[in-house]
Amino acid sequence: MAMAKPHHLILLLLLFFTTLHSSSPSPSNHIYNVADNVPFFVNKLGPFNNPSETYEYYELPFCNPDPIVKKKESLGEVLNGDRLSNGLYEFKFREDKIDETLCQKKLTINEIGSFKEAINSEFYFQFYLDDLPFWGFIGKVEDQSLIHGGGGSNYYLFTHVQFDVLYNGNRVVEVKAFGDPNRAVDITKDVVIDVKFTYSVIWKATELRFENRMKRYSRASLHPMYRQVHWFSFINSIVIILLLIGLLSLLYTRHLKSDLKKYSNANEEDREVGWKSIHGDVFKHPPNSSLFFAVVGTGTQLLILLCFLLFLAFIGTLYPYNRGGLSNCLVLLFTLSSVFAGYSTASFHGQFAENGWERSVGLAGILYIGPVFVIFSILNIIAISYRVTAGLPLGSIIVILCLYAFVAIPLLAFGGVIGYRLRSVFQRPSATKRYPKEIQQLPWYRRTPFQMFIGGFVPFSAIVLQLHQVYASIWGYKIYTLPGILVATLITVIVIVVLVNIGLTYIQLSVEDHEWWWRSVLCGGSTAIFMFGYGIYFYARSRMVSEFRCYLFAIYTSMLKESESPISSKKQHLLHYIKDELFPLESEVYTQQGHLCLNCMLYWKSLGEEMSRMIEIMLL
Numbered sequence: 001m002a003m004a005k006p007h008h009l010i011l012l013l014l015l016f017f018t019t020l021h022s023s024s025p026s027p028s029n030h031i032y033n034v035a036d037n038v039p040f041f042v043n044k045l046g047p048f049n050n051p052s053e054t055y056e057y058y059e060l061p062f063c064n065p066d067p068i069v070k071k072k073e074s075l076g077e078v079l080n081g082d083r084l085s086n087g088l089y090e091f092k093f094r095e096d097k098i099d100e101t102l103c104q105k106k107l108t109i110n111e112i113g114s115f116k117e118a119i120n121s122e123f124y125f126q127f128y129l130d131d132l133p134f135w136g137f138i139g140k141v142e143d144q145s146l147i148h149g150g151g152g153s154n155y156y157l158f159t160h161v162q163f164d165v166l167y168n169g170n171r172v173v174e175v176k177a178f179g180d181p182n183r184a185v186d187i188t189k190d191v192v193i194d195v196k197f198t199y200s201v202i203w204k205a206t207e208l209r210f211e212n213r214m215k216r217y218s219r220a221s222l223h224p225m226y227r228q229v230h231w232f233s234f235i236n237s238i239v240i241i242l243l244l245i246g247l248l249s250l251l252y253t254r255h256l257k258s259d260l261k262k263y264s265n266a267n268e269e270d271r272e273v274g275w276k277s278i279h280g281d282v283f284k285h286p287p288n289s290s291l292f293f294a295v296v297g298t299g300t301q302l303l304i305l306l307c308f309l310l311f312l313a314f315i316g317t318l319y320p321y322n323r324g325g326l327s328n329c330l331v332l333l334f335t336l337s338s339v340f341a342g343y344s345t346a347s348f349h350g351q352f353a354e355n356g357w358e359r360s361v362g363l364a365g366i367l368y369i370g371p372v373f374v375i376f377s378i379l380n381i382i383a384i385s386y387r388v389t390a391g392l393p394l395g396s397i398i399v400i401l402c403l404y405a406f407v408a409i410p411l412l413a414f415g416g417v418i419g420y421r422l423r424s425v426f427q428r429p430s431a432t433k434r435y436p437k438e439i440q441q442l443p444w445y446r447r448t449p450f451q452m453f454i455g456g457f458v459p460f461s462a463i464v465l466q467l468h469q470v471y472a473s474i475w476g477y478k479i480y481t482l483p484g485i486l487v488a489t490l491i492t493v494i495v496i497v498v499l500v501n502i503g504l505t506y507i508q509l510s511v512e513d514h515e516w517w518w519r520s521v522l523c524g525g526s527t528a529i530f531m532f533g534y535g536i537y538f539y540a541r542s543r544m545v546s547e548f549r550c551y552l553f554a555i556y557t558s559m560l561k562e563s564e565s566p567i568s569s570k571k572q573h574l575l576h577y578i579k580d581e582l583f584p585l586e587s588e589v590y591t592q593q594g595h596l597c598l599n600c601m602l603y604w605k606s607l608g609e610e611m612s613r614m615i616e617i618m619l620l
Contacts, residue, residue, distance in 0.1 A: 048122035051476030063103035076328030136177035156184035233465035237492035281514035294363035297345030313483035342415025350423030361416035456526030
């Protein structure tokens, strides 16, 4: 892999930072004098029950300026689905407007049909005033079968919108929009109709401080009921951890004492039974090692990416409705963290083999981004065909491809070179056998499918309550504003996965089954299968019924299943082993197993979350 020149990388990063920079003014610029124009933009609209399916505001025949000027957006805003444009509404600081005429239009039959379809789907709009998002419905439906014995439904279009703007001193702190039902126009009949669109702006003083103006957007997530759910889920996870520790302690105490007693009383020839009889097989070079080490690097990269994102959310850098903030951080951190993927892949590969580390590093570069790119491409084509804001323009796609080709790949190669040169020497605690011991036929409860079920179900049961909140946030129904709980949940899940799989590996080794590498991968990663199944359940229980959403979810499902083939090659974290002693040998296997399960579970989980997040940032 060719290395880019340093000054080229620096130039590309500088260009990237300019695209990442949001055009939102800093707090010092949110100061206005009386009669100053307050920045206003229309953004998008979409169905209330499908919050991730959004369209540009002027897709409906509202009053529009001539010309329509699209706001220059950062890469993160584009990925987030924001499409800000200028509007005819005027907001002058602390100047009320009453029944101000926006425009007068003659709606054609086709335009009335578009409005009726949108009102029937409970469409809402999203505007921005002084970088504050606010929403409102475009109309309402009245079921006449409940009134005077009538039949059918009547459709009413809100032609008057009232804006209540709250200010503190010379700053805007809150905005609300209401459609006036008393001025709604009946558009039930498919006839040409003249409509006059008007609006009012009412300015009100408030004691709410400017620094706290974003807190109201997370108020629903901080409701006591939701907090109880979060804490109950966390306590549930802690209880499961304590139970697992107790069960594992009992298992080890009982079996190890019995084994050590048996070995101490047996002849030297009779001691080669149980897990000691396979000490020459458990550290054999795993098959498909290049792919295996590639997963090591990819998992390291995703772990670092996840930790940085949670840290930024925890300190408040990432907050709700920071337009494009999360998308910007995802792109930036994933690009820069490629160096860790290359370093880890080459370092672990170098412990087993002198040659071929370049192939492992190359696989690390496509193992994760490959499935994501395929999903992204298919979703983008569908989004463009449905004219939703998820469809990315060609310029944004080129920027992303250039970032990966000219920044991420060189950093990956650079990390690979450094990792291979700084590799440590792997010392096996015992000599490996040329021919591995034959594995006997095992009962069904000791085979891979059942152990995968146990290895996935136990961690899933600890996070199922929290998972509902996460999926609600991913699909746009709720704002997740408790990063501390999310960090605690992630840690508990990792601990549970490691504990469960240490126990499963002990059971496997005790029956002289030395093929623990890939089984531990499947057992540790099977939690993601349960999480994905819960995602299907969540979708079925929701009211996301549009054809676009059905296509979207079907592609998401099929692409995730296709991604399971490379995902099956999971990773290990090899430590320096203690030589030749019986008990330390098994302890080291369990230590490796813990690292392996930790890394592979994080990789599966991160891939599922990243694909879900890709859907979110494309559709929000």
